[in-house]
Amino acid sequence: xxxxxxxxxxxxxxxxxxxxxxxxxxxxxxxxxxxxxxxxxxxxxxxxxxxxxxxxxxxxxxxxxxxxxxxxxxxxxxxxxxxxxxxxxxxxxxxxxxxxxxxxxxxxxxxxxxxxxxxxxxxxxxxxxxxxxxxxxxxxxxxxxxxxxxxxxxxxxxxxxxxxxxxxxxxxxxxxxxxxxxxxxxxxxxxxxxxxxxxxxxxxxxxxxxxxxxxxxxxxxxxxxxxxxxxxxxxxxxxxxxxxxxxxxxxxxxxxxxxxxxxxxxxxxxxxxxxxxxxxxxxxxxxxxxxxxxxxxxxxxxxxxxxxxxxxxxxxxxxxxxxxxxxxxxxxxxxxxxxxxxxxxxxxxxxxxxxxxxxxxxxxxxxxxxxxxxxxxxxxxxxxxxxxxxxxxxxxxxxxxxxxxxxxxxxxxxxxxxxxxxxxxxxxxxxxxxxxxxxxxxxx
Numbered sequence: 001x002x003x004x005x006x007x008x009x010x011x012x013x014x015x016x017x018x019x020x021x022x023x024x025x026x027x028x029x030x031x032x033x034x035x036x037x038x039x040x041x042x043x044x045x046x047x048x049x050x051x052x053x054x055x056x057x058x059x060x061x062x063x064x065x066x067x068x069x070x071x072x073x074x075x076x077x078x079x080x081x082x083x084x085x086x087x088x089x090x091x092x093x094x095x096x097x098x099x100x101x102x103x104x105x106x107x108x109x110x111x112x113x114x115x116x117x118x119x120x121x122x123x124x125x126x127x128x129x130x131x132x133x134x135x136x137x138x139x140x141x142x143x144x145x146x147x148x149x150x151x152x153x154x155x156x157x158x159x160x161x162x163x164x165x166x167x168x169x170x171x172x173x174x175x176x177x178x179x180x181x182x183x184x185x186x187x188x189x190x191x192x193x194x195x196x197x198x199x200x201x202x203x204x205x206x207x208x209x210x211x212x213x214x215x216x217x218x219x220x221x222x223x224x225x226x227x228x229x230x231x232x233x234x235x236x237x238x239x240x241x242x243x244x245x246x247x248x249x250x251x252x253x254x255x256x257x258x259x260x261x262x263x264x265x266x267x268x269x270x271x272x273x274x275x276x277x278x279x280x281x282x283x284x285x286x287x288x289x290x291x292x293x294x295x296x297x298x299x300x301x302x303x304x305x306x307x308x309x310x311x312x313x314x315x316x317x318x319x320x321x322x323x324x325x326x327x328x329x330x331x332x333x334x335x336x337x338x339x340x341x342x343x344x345x346x347x348x349x350x351x352x353x354x355x356x357x358x359x360x361x362x363x364x365x366x367x368x369x370x371x372x373x374x375x376x377x378x379x380x381x382x383x384x385x386x387x388x389x390x391x392x393x394x395x396x397x398x399x400x401x402x403x404x405x406x407x408x409x410x411x412x413x414x415x416x417x418x419x420x421x422x423x424x425x426x427x428x429x430x431x432x433x434x435x436x437x438x439x440x441x442x443x444x
Contacts, residue, residue, distance in 0.1 A: 002399060003384070005186040006407050014439075024406035027147035029174040030109040031412060038170055041077030041107050043068045044210050048094035049085030053115070053158045056082075058161065066165060076102065078111035078169045083133055085128045085157070088117075088373070095136065101139070109147040113168050114141065115161075116154045118182070130154075134180050141178040141439045149177035149405075160428030167186075167420040174412035177404055178439030186428040187368065191251035203423045204316065205230030205358075208278050210270065212236045214263050215244035216302045217385050221411035222282055225419045231280060234273070236353025261285050261311045267318025274277045277326040280422045281319060283312045283333040284390040286352075288387070292435030301348045313359060327372035330422045333360060335379040337437050357433050365430030374430040376421045383409045403438035 006026050008014040014418060018025050030039070045068040053402055055061055061068050067081055086092050099112070108110060113136050117126040133152055141150035151168050160415045161183045162245060167173050169180075194310055209226045213219040215237035227233045231252035237245040242258040249256040259266060270278075286308045287299040312333055319325045338346050339353025356377055363376040382388060382399040388408065391399065400408040417436050419427060 005400075012250075016059035023143075024401050026401075026406035027108055027145075029147050029405065029407070030171045030173040031174045031410070032416065034253065036171065039077035039107070041075060041110070042071075042073035043078040043080065043169060044073045044076040044102065045070050046079060046081045046097050046098040046102070046375045047085075048081060048083045049087065049091040051082045051085040053084055055080075055081055055158060067163070067194050073105075075105055075107050076110065077107050078113065079106060079170070080113045080115065080165070083289075084115055085423045086119040086129050087106045088124070089125075089129060092132060092244075095133070099140075102441065106148055107210065108415060109171070110149075111169050112144065112148065112150040113165065114150070114152045115428060116152055118154055118156060124246045125285070125423070138178045138277050138439070142403075142441075144235040145175075149173065151177060152181065153183060155183040155428075157183075157185040157428065159332070162309070163203075163423045164429060167416075167423075172416040172420065174416075175409040175436055175438050176194075176417060176434065177407065179434055181429065181432055183428045184430065187372070195398055198424065199230070202228075202230035204280070204419075204427060206327070207280060207358070208234065208274065208276070208423070209280035209282065209422065210236055210274070210278055211282040211284055212233040212258075214282075215241040215248055217387075217427065218380070218383065218411040219282075219284040220248050221415040222246060222284055222418050223252060223254070225412065226280065226282075226416035226422060227254060229393070229419050231422075233397065234278075236270075237285070244347055247341045253444060254387055262306045264314070266311065267315040267322070270315065271319060271324040273321045274324055278319065278329065280325050280330045280332070281316070281325060282418055282422070283316070283331070283356075285311070286334060288346070288349050290349065292345050293347045296348065304348040305352050307361075308349070309355040312356065315357075316363070316375075318361075320367060320373065325371065328424065329371070329373040329424070331367070331373060331375040332418050332421045333362075333375070333377045335433055336375040337381045337435060337440050340379060340433075340435070361431055368430050374421075374427060375432065376429060378414055378417050378421070379433055379435045379437070380414050381409060381435065383411060383414060383436075387409060403440045405432060405438035407438065409436060409438060 005119045116133045137152040152431040209222045209231040214223040214235040233250040235245045236257045239258045333356045335356040336353040338350045362375045367373045
């Protein structure tokens with residue numbers, strides 16, 4: 001369903017009326033297109049504190065594939081602030097000094113990315129000011145406006161952050177804001193042996209990706225985006241949706257797999273259908289059966305938990321243990337801000353999506369150590385789908401406006417974030433739950 005309010009605020013009368021009434025004024029977001037794959041304008045590099053990343057050296061930036069400039073820019077498309085060297089309150093002041101003069105000039109739909117360091121448990125001063133960067137980043141994201149986003153990346157190795165910075169500094173991350181993403185050093189032995197030379201425009205070339213619930217909606221958008229990035233896509237959905245799944249698969253040059261993901265042998269059947277192995281497993285299938293707890297039957301509870309959580313646990317375990325998920329592989333599961341903040345009438349759904357967060361945090365380090373596979377999650381907020389189109393008008397409008405970008409996301413926003421996590425270059429990103437919610441005012 002079209003966001004008519006967003007369209008109205010883009011007109012001269014709309015801008016005037018909403019300004020006078022103090023109403024939200026969302027900006028149309030720039031998203032990736034083949035014609036405009038990158039943000040137009042300079043990417044300005046600033047520094048606070050004494051950094052060890054070496055990004056002030058032009059050769060180092062070139063080696064990382066980062067198109068950053070230290071020269072002053074009148075209207076930068078993006079600003080990267082290297083704050084990894086901030087270790088005390090005095091140097092924290094340099095964050096303000098660096099961004100204060102330029103933040104107003106960042107272009108519409110521009111980006112601000114703050115680079116921070118992991119918290120040092122042996123230095124409570126460093127830990128305090130690096131944690132302060134989180135509050136700073138989230139607050140700036142809520143005030144910067146005009147479709148601009150602000151995110152914090154904690155990293156120890158700039159080389160491991162290339163795919164993450166490429167994503168956050170591009171139109172692909174249009175609906176990702178106010179996030180804190182930790183990037184560790186990429187283990188040397190987690191690249192799949194069959195991977196072709198890396199192509200940043202088609203990073204999934206030579207890889208096989210399976211997306212559950214991919215016959216429509218967000219799952220279809222994920223399948224399309226992974227195929228765009230070079231993957232051979234397997235479109236999995238329930239037998240009742242087989243015709244739609246085949247339609248999507250045929251359009252993408254992939255294959256369809258009609259399967260009830262809640263079947264006890266689902267993992268075994270997926271493994272049998274993929275004798276050459278699997279590189280990317282996207283758990284997108286999910287259902288809602290909303291009722292307040294006092295009115296919720298046991299069947300409504302168990303059906304949601306079985307589809308949204310139990311099936312994810314069973315199939316992931318089976319595909320890891322069988323070796324179907326190859327070394328260098330990726331698991332991306334779908335959580336929700338309902339699992340982070342809770343939602344009235346969704347105790348079953350909220351429980352299932354919070355369970356995904358627990359799965360990711362517990363499994364990620366072990367899966368990487370034992371199988372060379374990363375495990376992450378996306379947590380969508382209000383996304384424009386047929387399901388949200390059926391929500392009553394006033395509740396739907398509240399859902400759209402209650403985020404820093406004052407609008408709903410699109411399925412492609414979830415898909416782009418999934419594709420970044422699936423990228424072979426994202427091996428340093430593990431155990432992360434990334435909200436795709438325009439920095440929703442609900443939840444952490």
